[in-house]
Amino acid sequence: MTDADRQTRPIGDALLRVEDLVTGYSRPVLGPLSFTVAPGEVVGLWGANGTGKSTLLNAIGRSARVFAGTLKRAPHLTLAYQSQRPVRLPVMPITGRDLLRAAGAERTEPPPRLAAILHRRVDALSGGQYQLLCVWAALGGNCDLVLLDEPTNNLDPETEALLIEILAGQRGRRAVLLVSHERRFLDAACSRVLELDTRRRGE
Numbered sequence: 001m002t003d004a005d006r007q008t009r010p011i012g013d014a015l016l017r018v019e020d021l022v023t024g025y026s027r028p029v030l031g032p033l034s035f036t037v038a039p040g041e042v043v044g045l046w047g048a049n050g051t052g053k054s055t056l057l058n059a060i061g062r063s064a065r066v067f068a069g070t071l072k073r074a075p076h077l078t079l080a081y082q083s084q085r086p087v088r089l090p091v092m093p094i095t096g097r098d099l100l101r102a103a104g105a106e107r108t109e110p111p112p113r114l115a116a117i118l119h120r121r122v123d124a125l126s127g128g129q130y131q132l133l134c135v136w137a138a139l140g141g142n143c144d145l146v147l148l149d150e151p152t153n154n155l156d157p158e159t160e161a162l163l164i165e166i167l168a169g170q171r172g173r174r175a176v177l178l179v180s181h182e183r184r185f186l187d188a189a190c191s192r193v194l195e196l197d198t199r200r201r202g203e
Helices: 053-060 097-102 127-139 159-167 185-189
Strands: 015-024 028-037 044-047 065-073 079-084 145-147 174-182 193-194
Touching: 015 053, 028 053, 028 065, 028 145, 044 185, 053 065, 053 145, 053 174, 079 127, 097 127, 127 145, 127 159, 174 185, 185 193
Parallel strands: 044 174, 044 193, 079 145, 145 174
Antiparallel strands: 015 028, 015 065
16 A cells, blocks of 8 residues: 555545434434535534534544444544543643653644643643643644544633634644534634534433
8 A cells, every 4th residue: 555545535525424323322312413524624513511412523433323324434534532521640740742742743833822831740730721732632643633522621711712723723734523512612713613403312
């Protein structure tokens, strides 16, 4: 296989194509739902808590069950995923830069506010600082599609504004699919926002 063969090939004009998807775990939680994500898009998924947003990301990452419909990924598609509450042990004697290196995200220069704390131990960071660091660990690598689950958790208004700037900088570069119950944040951060239909199924 050549280097060209290993490159991600979109499905038509999409990296991800969801068609009439019904997904969940022991039973359906969400769907049917259809949408696409194209290269370079920052797509938001909006809905109230409990509408299945996280379940959808888990289905894309192959950890939730597909009951009906199709979920087509481009050949050789690579994913990065950041959960709602990134795990942080009480004692983590590594620096923020160490964490980025382990995630393969040290080659992209982070914004100055984040770069200023990379020398600090991870267990000494505030909740918001750690959240932003984990988001950058997902965005700073070489994955084709980044999945972000409620990335504004623990962020104060100033840090949330910084995250909006970071996500705006991803447009046209890599695809991002993020979920949030904060519509204002999604409108500011995303190139388009899809609303989940909560009238059909609930958790």
